[in-house]
Amino acid sequence: MRIAVVGASGMLGTAVVAAAVAAGHDVAATSRSGRIPDGVPTGYEAFAADVTSGEGLPEALRGADAVVFAANSNKRPADVLVGGLMRTEKIMSSSALLVLPSIVNCDKLRGAYYEAKSVQEEYLGHVEVPVIAPRITQFHEFLGAILSQAARWRLSLRGSFTVQPVAVAAAAESVLASTVAALDHGPLPQPDVAGPERLTATEMSRIWGAAHPGARVPLRVPGRMLSAAGPDAMCPSNDAAVIVGEAFSSWCRGSVGATQG
């Protein structure tokens, strides 16, 4: 199968490319620069394309059986997530499967970014192509980067809202498995995808802090800043969720071991 990954240099895109190459698929890896970070096994075809202009997209998507749209931007969510998705969908073959990795409860979380994720999901109701949109919780790597940034300011985040993060590699394997299943058997509604451990923000921060010691001042993050839907909005909404990958705590220990070599 030929799988085109748009946003192939990002956290999820890189991991999807790696998983798809390892599984023996024919992979078109697309980013604006046409470069993919080191560490991804070779065996993919690289393309440079910009989803906001459409430049390079027809070549990148040509012949794809599935297009995984993993382009993302916090700074320009409307242009990249919404405009870029629409442009991509218009360019891809009408028989190809569109795969949109989404975020658990994105329609209940606050802010322009989550609003754009909700608009993406709503747009899927109007497309002509077959589509799946697995909702995933926040990646360990994403939350780790936030905690790391706070630590640079000598802050340790606190909060009673809960998270159930997932390792990006496990999320990518799950996205790939859903893609292959939908190509084989047709698109079906997708269960939420999450990691195995539910933690309060304070617990998560303490676990990360134990693996990255340093003097920090606690800073409370009010849950209402993130969510209008209560303290569990960043966790899967039902028991049917697919649980994959390692827990945040073991990822934290492992990522420190990996950094220290």
Ligand SMILES: NC(=O)c1ccc[n+]([C@@H]2O[C@H](COP(=O)([O-])OP(=O)(O)OC[C@H]3O[C@@H](n4cnc5c(N)ncnc54)[C@H](OP(=O)(O)O)[C@@H]3O)[C@@H](O)[C@H]2O)c1
């Ligand atoms: N982060 C999380 O915790 C999380 C959790 C669940 C679901 N998701 C979803 O997973 C998807 C990927 O997220 P991510 O965190 O992996 O993103 P990311 O690391 O921020 O990567 C963004 C990707 O988008 C590409 N990109 C940005 N602007 C572009 C443009 N104009 N044209 C083409 N490509 C462009 C970037 O490539 P270049 O800059 O190299 O062009 C990069 O490859 C998103 O839909 C996100 O909502 C994320």
